[in-house]
Amino acid sequence: MTARLGLLLLGAAALVAAKPPLRFQPDPSSVIAAEIAFNRLAQEKGQWTAFAQTAADDAVMFVPQKVVAKEWLKKQANPAASVRWSPSVAYVSCDGNLAASTGNWTRPDGAVGYFTTIWRRDKKGRWQWIMDHGDRLATARATPEFLSGKVATCKRGPQGDAPPPSSVKQGDAPPPPDESLIWTADVATDGGRQVTVRMWTGAAYETVIDDKVRAES
Template sequence: MRLAVLAIALALAGCTSRSYSDDHYQRLMRSAPGAAQPSRIVARESEMVRAVQDEGRFSASLEFAASGAKVLSASGERLAAEYVPGLDDSEMVAAWSPGLVWMSCDGEFAVSQGRFQNATGDVGSYLTSWRRARDGDYEWLHNAAALDDPQPPREASSAVSDPNAIVVEGLESVDGNVSDCTAPTSAAPPVAEGSAATNSPDGTLSWRWGYSGSARIFRLHAFTEGRWSLVVDERWPADLRAAANQ
């Protein structure tokens, strides 16, 4: 099921973004039927971006992480609590914004995919998986990100010539999706590459992530329109030799 989900178009490095009230997000959430509301992931990501920007440190994102959350880095899988505080200034993400959300029918698990810009103005893409905590908020489980190579021209990457300029974007459409609320007719298709599958409790989302040769991979299957579909298939460079030499 595809839903029209509105999200904040976050301003990128050196800029600020327009913030919207909780009432605004509540109106968006009420527009989605049932327990699965992709707009809640959009709102949670916006909340996390604000925390990072307000506190001036990317480790503020750990306040939104599940216990044992992991990062799929270019040099190996890392515990987020150990990896994120060690990032240097050039690696820190200044801002990001989701463009795609997939959520299980029961609303317990979700995956978001979007774009980011780091502290030096370079841009890239990211993926984050989420689960609903006992208090009802969402906490992230896995994160993977990589810079574009080659980088697009700065004019095309939403960077601005004046780093002190304030850029206020309008609302952009986010592709929000919910898996079918009927029991899958079969197990998720097997995927040879990557780690063991992570499945939503209701069995309507299944993803694998890990390493294949010199690449990081993230593949998400969703049960939609009565069948399993590969809805995200991401592959980024990796260098596991770096991990072996540490």
Template sequence: MILAPLLAVGLGAAAPDPVSVERAFAADARKLGQWTAFRSYAAPNAVMFVPQQVEADRYLRGRADPPSPLSWQPVVSFQSCDGSLAIDQGPWQDSGSRLGRFTTVWLRAETSAGRRWMWVYDGGETLTRPLARAARAVGRRASCTALPANVPDADSREQGFLPPPDAPMPTAQAHHSADYSLRYAYWSDASGRRTFRAWLWKGRAWQLIIDQKIAA
């Protein structure tokens, strides 16, 4: 499997940061309806987990909004050097007692409406204890020093950048920003347990920033 780049174009003009967009996304879910907001912010090729992997466009098409939407807040945002890709994480809650952690991957790309951030991956996990909230999310940007080139598949597999060979398709995916400074991969095993991993370029090597294993 070859790592697939997530390409963004026309990044010269200023744009809202992904944390601001994440907060607007969450606010619209409460104001306009959960699935209405999901549709509005989704990229055409977005995937989500409900809990199985589905194509967001197909799953969300015509789906009625739940009466009580989820709420969520970003507490950390990892961003590529070129500003085209970001991964946000933070706590989510429903109207009852369920809570957990969300992971949103954002791509900044050119659309017919102009440059904007769109989510391409949305996944969450249920937790038994709430995550700490933060008044301001922590932003961590990849180093722009000595940006890496692509890594051969064999080395990528050894370093964990690619899903294991026995991971079922199409649930096994690996992507990176156009400048290779932010990478992520996800896959499921036969039991349905899901893994999500992400790496940030630190100037001399990649740092594993997320190693998330979600129960079936």
């Protein structure tokens, strides 16, 4: 009896360990909510504190050179007043695990600009940012009347083509991305950069964000 009970317990433990990863609905409103909470945290706790608390361990940012965010942030003191920002639109991958948001920011001195943030769900399903960048503008972008969100399609193309699958990662790493939402951040030798986000439509990739930042003179 004792041996059988031991086997049952081992079997139950194996089932728990083998349970599939959490699945999430591709919900743009949850990304908008994460951005709003991110901004609120910056106003309450300090700008760089908020960035550090919401960043993934592998997150990157540009200052203007590309840096590992958490390593850079731990050396920074919060400014007296934080920049304020608000999202305009969010794009989410088919599997609901990756997202991109973009919108406007305003500094305490009145300067305006835009931002783009790439978000990824952690093992508990919380959104963490993995790339953040932006640039100053002479005039703020028009603010939409309503916040909007779009979800990448899961459908294959007319010829059966689909986004290329990533190789499966081992261990307790998160499942590979479905690649219905992909992004790149290319830095030029002169310090300029281009951040691009593309979304799978079922037949091709549509460019939904294409930010170009000139090198600082």
